[in-house]
Amino acid sequence: MEQRIERFRYDDAVVRLFTGATVIWGIVGMLVGVIIAFQLFMPQLSFNLPWLTFGRLRPLHTNAVIFAFAGNAIFAGMYYSTQRLLKARMFSDLLSKIHFWGWQLIIVSAAITLPLGITQSKEYAELEWPIDIAVALIWVVFAINFFGTMAKRRERHLYVAIWFYIATIIAIAILYIFNNLALPALMFKSYSLYAGVQDAFMQWWYGHNAVAFFLTTPFLGLMYYFLPKAADRPVYSYKLSILHFWSLVFIYIWAGPHHLHYTALPEWASTLGMLFSLMLWMPSWGGMINGLLTLRGRWDRVAADPVLKFFVVAVTFYGMSTFEGPMLSIKSVNSLSHYTDWTIAHVHSGALGWNGFLAFGMVYWLLPRLYKTGKVWSHKMMELHFWLGTVGILLYIVAIYSAGVTQGLMWRAFDATGRLAYPDFVETVMQLMPMYMVRALGGILYITGAILAGVNMIMTMRMAPAKLEDPEAEAPALIGDGSELDPPREGRGAIAWTTSLAWHRIWERKGVLFTVWVAISVATASLFEIIPTFLIKSNVPTIASVKPYTPLENYGRDLYVAEGCYNCHSQMIRPMRHETERYGEYSKPGEFVYDRPFQWGSRRIGPDLHRIGGKYPHLWHVRHMEEPRSTTPQSIMPPYPWLAENDIDYETIQPRIDALLMLGVPYGDVVNNAEQVARDQAKQIADEIVAQGGPDLADKDIVALIAYLQRLGTDIHSGDTAGR
Amino acid sequence: MRLSDIMGHADLATWAERGLVIFLVVFGVVALITLFRRDREAMDAAAATPLQDGTLNEEQATRQSGARE
Numbered sequence: 019m020e021q022r023i024e025r026f027r028y029d030d031a032v033v034r035l036f037t038g039a040t041v042i043w044g045i046v047g048m049l050v051g052v053i054i055a056f057q058l059f060m061p062q063l064s065f066n067l068p069w070l071t072f073g074r075l076r077p078l079h080t081n082a083v084i085f086a087f088a089g090n091a092i093f094a095g096m097y098y099s100t101q102r103l104l105k106a107r108m109f110s111d112l113l114s115k116i117h118f119w120g121w122q123l124i125i126v127s128a129a130i131t132l133p134l135g136i137t138q139s140k141e142y143a144e145l146e147w148p149i150d151i152a153v154a155l156i157w158v159v160f161a162i163n164f165f166g167t168m169a170k171r172r173e174r175h176l177y178v179a180i181w182f183y184i185a186t187i188i189a190i191a192i193l194y195i196f197n198n199l200a201l202p203a204l205m206f207k208s209y210s211l212y213a214g215v216q217d218a219f220m221q222w223w224y225g226h227n228a229v230a231f232f233l234t235t236p237f238l239g240l241m242y243y244f245l246p247k248a249a250d251r252p253v254y255s256y257k258l259s260i261l262h263f264w265s266l267v268f269i270y271i272w273a274g275p276h277h278l279h280y281t282a283l284p285e286w287a288s289t290l291g292m293l294f295s296l297m298l299w300m301p302s303w304g305g306m307i308n309g310l311l312t313l314r315g316r317w318d319r320v321a322a323d324p325v326l327k328f329f330v331v332a333v334t335f336y337g338m339s340t341f342e343g344p345m346l347s348i349k350s351v352n353s354l355s356h357y358t359d360w361t362i363a364h365v366h367s368g369a370l371g372w373n374g375f376l377a378f379g380m381v382y383w384l385l386p387r388l389y390k391t392g393k394v395w396s397h398k399m400m401e402l403h404f405w406l407g408t409v410g411i412l413l414y415i416v417a418i419y420s421a422g423v424t425q426g427l428m429w430r431a432f433d434a435t436g437r438l439a440y441p442d443f444v445e446t447v448m449q450l451m452p453m454y455m456v457r458a459l460g461g462i463l464y465i466t467g468a469i470l471a472g473v474n475m476i477m478t479m480r481m482a483p484a485k486l487e488d489p490e491a492e493a494p495a496l497i498g499d500g501s502e503l504d505p506p507r508e509g510r511g512a513i514a515w516t517t518s519l520a521w522h523r524i525w526e527r528k529g530v531l532f533t534v535w536v537a538i539s540v541a542t543a544s545l546f547e548i549i550p551t552f553l554i555k556s557n558v559p560t561i562a563s564v565k566p567y568t569p570l571e572n573y574g575r576d577l578y579v580a581e582g583c584y585n586c587h588s589q590m591i592r593p594m595r596h597e598t599e600r601y602g603e604y605s606k607p608g609e610f611v612y613d614r615p616f617q618w619g620s621r622r623i624g625p626d627l628h629r630i631g632g633k634y635p636h637l638w639h640v641r642h643m644e645e646p647r648s649t650t651p652q653s654i655m656p657p658y659p660w661l662a663e664n665d666i667d668y669e670t671i672q673p674r675i676d677a678l679l680m681l682g683v684p685y686g687d688v689v690n691n692a693e694q695v696a697r698d699q700a701k702q703i704a705d706e707i708v709a710q711g712g713p714d715l716a717d718k719d720i721v722a723l724i725a726y727l728q729r730l731g732t733d734i735h736s737g738d739t740a741g742r
Numbered sequence: 743m744r745l746s747d748i749m750g751h752a753d754l755a756t757w758a759e760r761g762l763v764i765f766l767v768v769f770g771v772v773a774l775i776t777l778f779r780r781d782r783e784a785m786d787a788a789a790a791t792p793l794q795d796g797t798l799n800e801e802q803a804t805r806q807s808g809a810r811e
């Protein structure tokens with residue numbers, strides 16, 4: 019049958035939109051990062067404003083960089099490459115537009131709500147439920163557009179980049195929906211369906227795999243498309259890409275629990291996470307090797323072409339990060355690195371080096387093609403961006419690696435008498451100040467490069483012709499199911515057939531089958547971990563004396579969440595002598611059964627707070643929140659004066675308790691008069707503050723926060739919980 | 743006996759350790775197989791897919807990604 023040649027046009031308008039958004043949001047996200055980097059050694063930069071504190075801005079920085087910068091870069095690259103790899107215009111121009119503008123609206127919503135303290139406090143999943151629903155809807159729009167394009171494609175076989183895009187769409191949908199399951203209590207306040215250990219497990223199943231399926235698999239797809247294009251060489255080994263893809267997709271999803279070593283997470287889950295993380299070494303390096311060897315015979319071009327320079331450094335950082343990740347998952351290494359800046363350095367080597375440089379390389383490669391200019395406006399500016407970015411990354415990560423190892427060693431150091439060598443937490447923070455300054459300098463260099471990219475982009479756009487027509491392409495229409503293209507099976511034994519990977523070529527022309535296998539890979543690994551975590555009772559032994567938070571304590575806890583305290587303070591004392599000496603008895607799984615969401619944290623810029631309850635009088639907390647340096651002269655914590663000014667919103671207390679009751683929290687009689695119970699407790703604490711010589715703070719937010727802080731970690735020591 | 747009891751006594755951590763060994767062996771074997779470049783023509787054609795995107799006049803404008811100054 020004769021094949022009919024069809025002419026069609028690619029939709030590059032949407033790619034231009036996403037490319038522009040990538041650079042703009044990149045600069046915004048990095049700027050917030052630089053601001054909070056400075057706040058770590060100049061805490062006065064919060065200017066006593068609630069929306070400028072580290073706790074509120076840090077989630078804005080992470081969300082902006084991940085979902086706005088990296089997200090728009092992913093979509094730009096995916097829309098460009100998907101059309102060309104499938105030889106079809108996107109399924110629907112309207113859906114493309116809805117996707118773009120919907121995504122930008124979500125970003126703006128995040129930029130408004132996070133500084134206002136509207137947060138779920140789950141890292142990289144901070145957005146509250148209305149925005150979560152918007153994310154899910156836009157993701158569905160994107161999925162329909164992508165799979166619709168696959169359905170009308172003119173290319174029989176799906177190339178490796180498309181596999182990675184499929185994995186991204188499927189896995190992110192699963193992860194995002196299940197981690198964000200929550201019951202709304204108010205318009206912008208919800209409580210997680212999971213509590214304590216199980217919430218922590220779900221969060222890091224998501225958190226780790228957000229890195230896997232938002233910052234790794236789509237970028238690998240981009241690497242497999244744009245690196246061969248820029249080098250004008252086919253990918254080094256297609257077989258290796260098959261191995262890379264399936265092993266990565268199957269293994270990555272298991273590794274989340276390595277974020278919770280030595281916590282109250284069950285030991286089996288922790289070990290499982292560690293071992294699967296170690297397995298990740300091989301596919302990750304397989305991918306890196308495949309990327310770098312694609313440049314064989316083209317290394318001479320690297321010196322002259324900034325795009326290839328960006329790509330080479332990006333792939334190198336991919337290799338370094340994916341070596342370091344499994345290393346950090348080894349329990350003994352993790353015992354030193356966890357809660358320190360080491361993790362922050364690891365994340366930034368991946369984000370700035372791998373994601374950032376791949377994104378900028380791709381943008382520079384795309385600009386002259388999208389705007390028909392034949393070249394980027396300034397070659398020298400691209401070169402300067404490359405070197406500023408590279409030096410910036412190195413300054414950043416070397417300083418923060420040093421900070422992490424320094425603080426980790428100081429925390430665990432004992433003197434000759436067997437006492438903690440640095441019992442005062444703030445001593446270990448002060449040692450980091452020079453490194454924090456170098457880190458900020460690195461950040462400035464990196465964002466300067468990004469600003470140069472913005473200038474270069476604008477000037478390139480100005481060189482564009484007045485009318486930009488969509489590029490025209492031609493390809494034969496697909497006829498039949500393509501089975502005639504399948505490799506012959508006859509004469510090959512089972513082993514030969516299997517090892518030839520010829521069967522995979524059959525999968526590659528069956529988009530639905532391929533997608534189903536990806537979904538099975540992701541779901542299988544998830545269920546093997548999630549089901550035992552929820553089923554095995556011994557995972558979370560209950561403690562009889564642990565009772566639900568009172569309505570006022572719960573309100574105070576919600577303030578703790580809103581202020582983003584978890585960004586600097588953990589609530590998880592690991593079973594290690596240096597931790598129990600410093601903070602008190604190690605944390606038990608049963609202590610968190612009413613924690614929705616869990617507040618274990620992932621970094622200790624300040625000390626752990628799990629046993630803070632009863633450690634200081636109420637008045638100490640009042641003074642500390644008003645001006646942290648009045649109680650701890652070297653503290654880098656910002657002041658929270660508004661807590662002593664804002665009134666407790668008693669009207670919202672009952673709906674909060676009602677929602678928790680629906681989630682199974684046994685509130686007993688309190689459920690009918692939560693507001694009055696809260697008022698009574700607030701009066702009692704306010705009176706005690708006055709009795710201690712403090713101001714009259716009746717009905718102020720700080721009273722609720724103190725109620726929560728004084729409760730923390732005390733239940734296991736108290737059989738008497740009467741009156742709560 | 744309930745499912746939760748069975749899973750509670752399954753000694754799950756050891757399965758992960760066995761899985762690591764099995765994975766190492768399988769991955770090593772599969773990795774070696776990738777070095778046997780059977781079906782080389784088909785695989786090489788697939789590897790070159792990004793270089794043939796069907797565009798009629800795009801590449802002529804920008805063969806190189808950067809300008810020379």
